[in-house]
Amino acid sequence: MTTTTSNINELIILCKKGNQKAQYDVYNLYYKAMYNISLRIVKDSHWAEDIMQEAFLKAFTKLDSFKGEVTFGAWLKRIVINHSLDNYKKLNKEDVSPLDQVLYKVEEDTETESNSIDFSLMQIGQVKEAINNLKENYRIILTLLYIEGYDQEEICDILNINPGNCRTTISRAKSSLLKKLSA
Structure with missing residues (x-):
């Protein structure tokens, strides 16, 4: 099945209404790419998994701020990158200069x-x-x-x-x- 922009937009509308199946579907569409993004930044598979999960939770709680000015994937990617960088800096504070x-x-x-x-x-x-x-x-x-x-x-x-x-x-x-x- 090919996922189209209209399908994703429909899923996002359902997610905003709290539909857990729609959230699960969105998660399944994007989790591999978001995990890989996080992994490239933090360089640890378990840590990347945790960060990716937290980023999805953050995205789902902040869906009302998604205005559709960019694609949902780009919006989510930005959340994952920012969350990965924040966590990487926090956990490596002693080892690495800011x-x-x-x-x-x-x-x-x-x-x-x-x-x-x-x-x-x-x-x-x-x-x-x-x-x-x-x-x-x-x-x-x-x-x-x-x-x-x-x-x-x-x-x-x-x-x-x-x-x-x-x-x-x-x-x-x-x-x-x-x-x-x-x-």
Whole structure:
């Protein structure tokens, strides 16, 4: 069965009315993708499962704030990413500097070179492994950029950083990834 936008919209209307079967159907439609998103951020399967479940609960309780300006999947994805990042920061507080302190401040002589990465000749597993072995801030920003498909403006909003920090961090993360992939 192919799920259409109208089917999802009908399910969302039923969910807003408290229909548990509709909530279960929505959960079944999105749980794998949302779990994978969380897993890429927190890097622990049990933790990702918990975060994903909590994000669904949060989404179902806040369905009235869903206005349909974006697709339901995009709205839910944003909740999962934010919840994953919040939990990751909380649980790693002692081990990791806060993300905004790790991100680089834009210098007057910001690098202007463009680091383009050609993934076509590489195995997906190699690229994922290389990204997972980067520093936390590089891993998160490249995951949002390349895997989740967010643009720089959206990444700035998600990570609560300014555009200059975002561009610099992406540039440095790409350089670091290139070094890891060429090694």
